[in-house]
Amino acid sequence: xxxxxxxxxxxxxxxxxxxxxxxxxxxxxxxxxxxxxxxxxxxxxxxxxxxxxxxxxxxxxxxxxxxxxxxxxxxxxxxxxxxxxxxxxxxxxxxxxxxxxxxxxxxxxx
Amino acid sequence: xxxxxxxxxxxxxxxxxxxxxxxxxxxxxxxxxxxxxxxxxxxxxxxxxxxxxxxxxxxxxxxxxxxxxxxxxxxxxxxxxxxxxxxxxxxxxxxxxxxxxxxxxxxxxxxxxxxxx
Numbered sequence: 525x526x527x528x529x530x531x532x533x534x535x536x537x538x539x540x541x542x543x544x545x546x547x548x549x550x551x552x553x554x555x556x557x558x559x560x561x562x563x564x565x566x567x568x569x570x571x572x573x574x575x576x577x578x579x580x581x582x583x584x585x586x587x588x589x590x591x592x593x594x595x596x597x598x599x600x601x602x603x604x605x606x607x608x609x610x611x612x613x614x615x616x617x618x619x620x621x622x623x624x625x626x627x628x629x630x631x632x633x634x
Numbered sequence: 635x636x637x638x639x640x641x642x643x644x645x646x647x648x649x650x651x652x653x654x655x656x657x658x659x660x661x662x663x664x665x666x667x668x669x670x671x672x673x674x675x676x677x678x679x680x681x682x683x684x685x686x687x688x689x690x691x692x693x694x695x696x697x698x699x700x701x702x703x704x705x706x707x708x709x710x711x712x713x714x715x716x717x718x719x720x721x722x723x724x725x726x727x728x729x730x731x732x733x734x735x736x737x738x739x740x741x742x743x744x745x746x747x748x749x750x751x
Contacts, residue, residue, distance in 0.1 A: 528676070556738055567724055567742035568677070611676070615738065621692075622740060624669075624677040 525550055528625040530612050536631045541602045545628045547612030548594045554623075556615040557588055559597050561608045562627065568611055571597075602632045637661065638743035640725050645748045647712070647719065655710045655746045657725030665728045666708035667740060668692075668700065670721040677724065683708055712748065720750050 530547045537543050549557075557574035572579065574586040574595050585598040595612055609627040616623050638659045647653045657666065665684050669677040669692075679692030683702040697716025702708055712719045726740040 526676075532674070558739060565722075567745050570739050570741065573739060621679065621682065622738075626674065626676040 526625075527551060527616065527623045528612055528614050530610075530625040530628045532626060532628060534629040534631050536633060537602050539602055539604060539632055539634055541632075542598065542600045543602060543630065544599075545597045545610055545612075545630075546594055547596070547625055547628075548592075549612075549614040549623070550593070551614065551616060551623075552593065554614040554616065556622070557586075557595050558613040558622070559584075559586055559595075560611040560613060560624075562611055563608050568624075571610070599630075602630075604632050604634065606630060607632045638725060638727055638741060640723075640743035640746050642746060643744065645746055647748060647750050649750065650714045652711055652713050653748070655712065655723055655725075655748070657708045657710065657743055658706055659708075659727045659743075660706060661727060661729075661741070662705070663727035663729050663741075664705070665730065665738075666702065667726040667728075668698070668708070668710045669724045669726065670694070671724060672721050680710065719748055722747050 527550050559571040560568040561571045562568040574588045578587045583600045587596045609629045611627045612625040613622050641656045667682040668680040671677050678694050680698050681700040683689035686705050699711045723746045725743045728738050728740045
């Protein structure tokens with residue numbers, strides 16, 4: 525079983541749609557969680573950290589469910605520029621070793 | 635501008651050659667990391683360093699070597715012992731080196747694409 529699992533997609537949605545991604549992690553000792561965005565053939569860029577209380581940044585909302593060991597990302601009012609691969613990340617017990625999921629691909633069309 | 639730089643952007647290696655990938659950061663971060671990414675797979679950790687003159691093996695260290703003589707620099711050597719080196723190599727850094735909550739978000743350089751001829 526992979527330590528961080530994501531649906532690879534692709535999720536094909538029209539502009540303006542709301543889309544949600546889930547991700548599960550296997551290590552109950554994980555303490556830090558993140559969502560990264562990766563454009564084709566580019567480096568991953570930090571989208572947002574995920575806190576226990578949930579957090580929101582504009583059109584993006586992240587949630588953490590420790591009991592079920594999953595993380596979610598909600599994107600509202602999708603833009604064409606949101607098309608990318610979204611990587612779910614959990615720390616491996618300690619704080620400095622991060623485990624990356626393989627990513628969920630999002631394609632937003634006009 | 636503060637950031638992480640990697641060079642070269644593209645690198646071609648012949649069979650049996652060792653090659654070194656450069657990674658430099660001017661963010662004053664303590665920790666640095668090397669990952670490789672293969673198509674359709676997540677990032678896999680090769681080596682990481684929490685402080686200068688110290689580094690640890692990641693999940694796929696065989697066939698690779700690193701050094702951390704300066705805080706700003708963490709070069710990766712891909713040796714001839716690495717049988718399948720063609721991949722996208724990413725270097726990252728984070729503020730905090732030793733274990734502790736917070737400040738462990740990792741920031742990435744632009745990557746080096748290595749191809750074996």
